[in-house]
Amino acid sequence: MAPCIDWGMEMENMMKIQKYAVESGYWPLYRYDPRKEHPFLLDSKKIRRDLEDFTSLQNRFSKLTRERKDQAKDLQDRLKKDIKNDFEQKYRLGLEDHELLEWLKKHFGENVMKGDKCLVVYGSETGHAEELATILKSELQRRGQRVRLVALDDIDIQEIADEKMVYGIISTAGQGDYPKNAKEFFKQVNNNEYPKDLLKDTKFAVFGLGDNSYVYYNKAAKDLDKVFESLGGQRIKEIGLGNDKDEDK
Numbered sequence: 001m002a003p004c005i006d007w008g009m010e011m012e013n014m015m016k017i018q019k020y021a022v023e024s025g026y027w028p029l030y031r032y033d034p035r036k037e038h039p040f041l042l043d044s045k046k047i048r049r050d051l052e053d054f055t056s057l058q059n060r061f062s063k064l065t066r067e068r069k070d071q072a073k074d075l076q077d078r079l080k081k082d083i084k085n086d087f088e089q090k091y092r093l094g095l096e097d098h099e100l101l102e103w104l105k106k107h108f109g110e111n112v113m114k115g116d117k118c119l120v121v122y123g124s125e126t127g128h129a130e131e132l133a134t135i136l137k138s139e140l141q142r143r144g145q146r147v148r149l150v151a152l153d154d155i156d157i158q159e160i161a162d163e164k165m166v167y168g169i170i171s172t173a174g175q176g177d178y179p180k181n182a183k184e185f186f187k188q189v190n191n192n193e194y195p196k197d198l199l200k201d202t203k204f205a206v207f208g209l210g211d212n213s214y215v216y217y218n219k220a221a222k223d224l225d226k227v228f229e230s231l232g233g234q235r236i237k238e239i240g241l242g243n244d245k246d247e248d249k
């Protein structure tokens with residue numbers, strides 16, 4: 001942060017401006033040392049001051065507030081929200097493991113490590129399957145489950161084998177193609193030999209998004225269902241096939 005006459009940040013006020021930038025969370029202070037076991041350390045551990053204390057010291061912000069009050073308020077509210085989110089993320093990152101566990105308990109209750117764990121995997125070309133997977137995640141969480149949501153390309157089949165329950169939601173793209181964030185997953189399972197009972201302890205259910213005017217209707221979902229079955233997974237429900245052409249979809 002440098003002095004700027006145009007912005008009204010005079011040299012003589014720089015100490016105060018910098019202090020306010022840190023205290024309002026606008027400029028978080030942290031240290032990062034990858035050699036350490038716990039490399040990230042957040043020095044400014046609390047937002048102590050209103051953002052307006054900091055912004056009002058600068059012409060560029062106060063001018064906007066004078067000339068376009070509503071727009072200034074909207075922008076400041078959004079900035080405040082971003083700062084708060086960023087601060088919370090950094091705060092968690094700066095915690096030691098045992099502190100993080102305490103933090104989680106405080107925010108999510110003592111039961112934070114209880115509740116069944118499950119996995120939702122998705123493959124989506126234009127976002128509909130991802131959106132549905134996100135809704136499923138929220139619904140499962142509402143029912144007290146601990147849910148991990150991940151695109152198929154971002155997960156290893158071995159990780160799926162470590163789960164007791166996996167839900168797959170996947171659309172079909174192109175002419176029976178896999179969606180862009182599931183292609184690597186299918187390459188992985190097709191190019192490797194896995195034990196036939198790899199998923200023997202994993203229950204699964206698959207739902208597809210497709211359109212029955214295509215020749216390869218819901219092919220990706222059918223393939224995913226087959227992959228889980230061929231590796232010994234326990235199907236808890238017949239595959240569901242969503243069709244764009246259904247009136248009540």
Ligand SMILES: Cc1cc2nc3c(=O)[nH]c(=O)nc-3n(C[C@H](O)[C@H](O)[C@H](O)COP(=O)(O)O)c2cc1C
Pocket residue numbers: 123124125126127128129130171172173174175176177179209210211212214215216217218219244
């Ligand atoms: C270019 C294109 C190609 C598609 N190809 C197929 C297909 O081969 N088989 C099928 O069942 N659905 C097909 N669909 C329908 C999509 O799977 C469906 O619209 C789905 O809801 C898209 O979900 P997504 O946004 O998660 O990718 C296709 C859709 C588009 C736009």
